[in-house]
Structures are given as structure tokens and as C-alpha cells.
Amino acid sequence: MMPTNTFEGFLDLAGVDKPSDEIMNTCVRCGLCLQSCPTYVQLEVEPSSPRGRIALIRGVAEGRLPVDAPGFLHQMNECLGCLACQAVCPSGVQYGHLLEAGRAQAAAVREKSWLTKLIEIVVYQVLFMSPFLLRVFGRSMWLYQRTGVQALVRKSGILKLMGMEHSEKLLPKINDRFVYAQGQHFAPKLFTNGVSQAQPVLPKRVALLTGCAQSMAFAHVHEATIRTLRANGCEVLLPEGQQCCGALHAHGGDFERARELARKNIDALEAVSPDIVVVNAAGCSHHLKEYAHLLHDDPVYGPKAEQFVAKGRDITELLAELGPRPTQNPLTWHVTYQEPCHLAHGQKVTSQPRQVLNAVAGLKLTEMKDSAMCCGSAGTYNITQPEMAEKLLDNKLKNAMATGASIIATANTGCSIQLTAGLKDRQTPMPVMHIVEILDAGYRHDGLYADGTFDIPAEDDTQTKAIVAGVLVLTLVLIGWVLKSLWKRK
């Protein structure tokens, strides 16, 4: 769609994608959200505040600003979507819904280079819509990292030349073993190593959303999730046919694909009739709980989404609900907790992660200053707004290090990637761990897993590996052919 200069307010996009008058009118401009907003705290200018952004959105809605006004487009990008403002707003302004709708409008008129368009098509419309192609990409990245090509590429300076030095640094370490949904079923395990726990009346049937990047770069977190849930009396299922949760699409304003992914996930996960649907990345667990809003205009999936959302839990929330079973042998780790925005602000889950950490005997938890202030990750924010993201990351790491802790605990994929990259840049050897990994380490330290009954069998990934190997051979042949032709011409 071409940019408009007619001052006629928002574009007519498909579906329910216009910012809602009702939400805008809830804001009474009291300003109580300002000091919670990371961008306002950094820049101290009104347009970079929640109130300022709502005023800009209202300006476009009322036709006083064109939808392609640079100030509006800039603010739709500069906002982190961290929801800190929403969490403190006394009027209950649903800022997240307003922002996503505003971003959909901005995305429709924003001018982009052909390269940006191509990258967005490959990433959002191809890879994140197909778990299989994403795995092929993941295996290629695994090869890139393990064969020494990454080190060569980094030294060669080509990344700087292509303007990709910063984003490449954020590539997480790909797991040797992926954990993705293939219809696996894991029974509850309640008695091991002489430590017993009363059998619950009905073990909970839990379906795990394995997500996109988590299956490949945080497969160890999936394994810890499965083991700890089984140790707490749950049967765990990984239903086939599930997809990426769609958070990145919704945050980027691509509601149609976000809805398509939501419908597929509801069908796939509900097919095993779970009591609970659990997610171990806070950004994704928050988005899963937004499915009812996302699909509220859909006569078929709207009611289904409401039932589905009622079953949704973040893993920290579920473990806290279950107890969790405390560990026995002291694990003398010193930990500080960085709160993911979409857990603390988006879901108001704040005490549960600490409850899980407190179940680990011997563990010392020291709170950091501003633990719920965004670390600058925020989906793709650390790529699109690197300067602001770096400022926020620097504050976060300074606050974490000031605690004297030797481990940063968190509960979201994006935060882990951002914190790990920041610590590496600063040459600080401080591990970043998911909370569920810490509880899992406690159970392992107790010897709970010693008899091998909690082992998770390797997935059959032969097809992906075969395709990656084929593509690699073809690429090498092509390079060889090009080099040979060049040599002949000489």
C-alpha cells in the first residue's frame, strides 16, 4: 500500500487492525506511567513516553497527522513493547493492543530497502511459518558455528561490510540435539532414588509448546522442562503439528500470519486434550494468552481460543502451582533474577519464579535493582534499535553484577540471548540460566535422575540433516565451479 498524505486517519487494513478508540479514550493523560517507561527514563522527552505515543496514535486516528508522519513511524519502532506502562496504569489502558495495531498501520506504509523486504519475507513468511524449514536453517547455523566458519567469517570483516556485525553477535549457540514436537509422550515420575512424593490424585496432562528458536537453541531448556514437570507429577506431551507461537508476527503488525499460527497451535495442542498448555519462554507464554484477543472476531476460533487461553501457563507459573517439589542436597549457587517484561508486566507473574528458585536448597537469591526494567531485547528491538537496546542492556548488566551473584536467572529466550551476548562482549564469564534449568540442576544434584528413567531419547532428525548435507555439497560444488572458471580465465 502506498503512503498516504491525505490526513484521513488510519488505513483500512484487513480485520481488526485499527487502534481502538475505546483504548485510546481510556488514557486520562495522568503521566503515572512515565517513570516506568525505559525509553522515557533514557530520553526524557514526551514523544518517547507511553502518553506521548498514545497521543501520536490518537493524532493519526483523528486525521491530524498522516499515518506516514516520521514522528509516528519512529515512535512505533522506538517503543519496546515491554508493557511496563500497562502494568502501572491506574486506568487500565491496554497499551499492548494499541501498540500492535499502531505497528500494523506503520508497517503498511513504511518504506523499506529491497534487502530488508527480502529478509523479512524469508524470515517471517517462510522460515517462521514452517517448522521444518526453520530446522533446516537451524542445522545450517549449527554447521556454521561448529565447523569454524563462524570464526573465519567474524575475522574476515565481511560482517562489518554487510552491516551485520551486531545482529550476527546475537545468534545463540545452536544445540547439538534439537527438541521439537513429534508427538512424544512422557509419563509422570514420582518415585526415584529413595525420595518419594505422594502420588497426586490425578496427574496433570501437560502439553508443551516447543516454539521456534527454543527447539534448536534452547532445547536444553525443553529437556529441563520435561524432567522437572515429570518430577512434579505431570505427564508431558509434545503434540505434532504445532508451530511458532506467532508473537514476532503480531508484534511486527502482521496479524494475518499471527492468526494463522494461533489457529494451527490451538488445533494441534487441543488434539491431545491437555489440562494445561505450558510454555517456557515468557514472550511466547504471554502471546499464547493473547490468542483470545487476536481471534475475537473469528466466529469459529474465537470461542475455542477463550477455552485454550484458560489452560495457558508459563512454566514458572505452573511449577509454582505444583509446589514445586523442593530439592534436598544444598546447591550453593548465588543467583540474581532478571524479570522478563512479558512475564512481570504482561502476565503479572512475579512471585512464582522466585518461589521456584526458593525450592532449590542452599541457593542464595540476591535481588538486583530494576529487575523488571527491560534488558533491551524486546523481540527484534536489539537489531532494529541497537543504540537504545545497548543502553538498557548496560544498565541491566551493571545492576546484575552489583549483586555479586555468579548466575543470572531469567525465563525468556530473548532475554537470555541479549544478556549472554552482552556478557560475552564485556568478557564476563557469568552464565545466564532459565529458572527451570536451575530447579533441574537441583534435582540432578539430589540424584533424582541417576537411574536414567528421566532420560529423553534423541529425536529423529535424519531428514533435516540429509537436506543440510545436500545443500552443503551443492554449495561446495558451486564454489568449486566458480573458482575453476575464474582460474581458467586467468
Ligand code: SF4
Ligand atoms: S497510559 Fe495510563 S498511566 Fe499513562 S498517562 Fe494514560 S492513563 Fe495515565
Ligand code: SF4
Ligand atoms: S511499552 Fe515499554 S517502552 Fe513502550 S511506552 Fe510502554 S513502557 Fe514505554
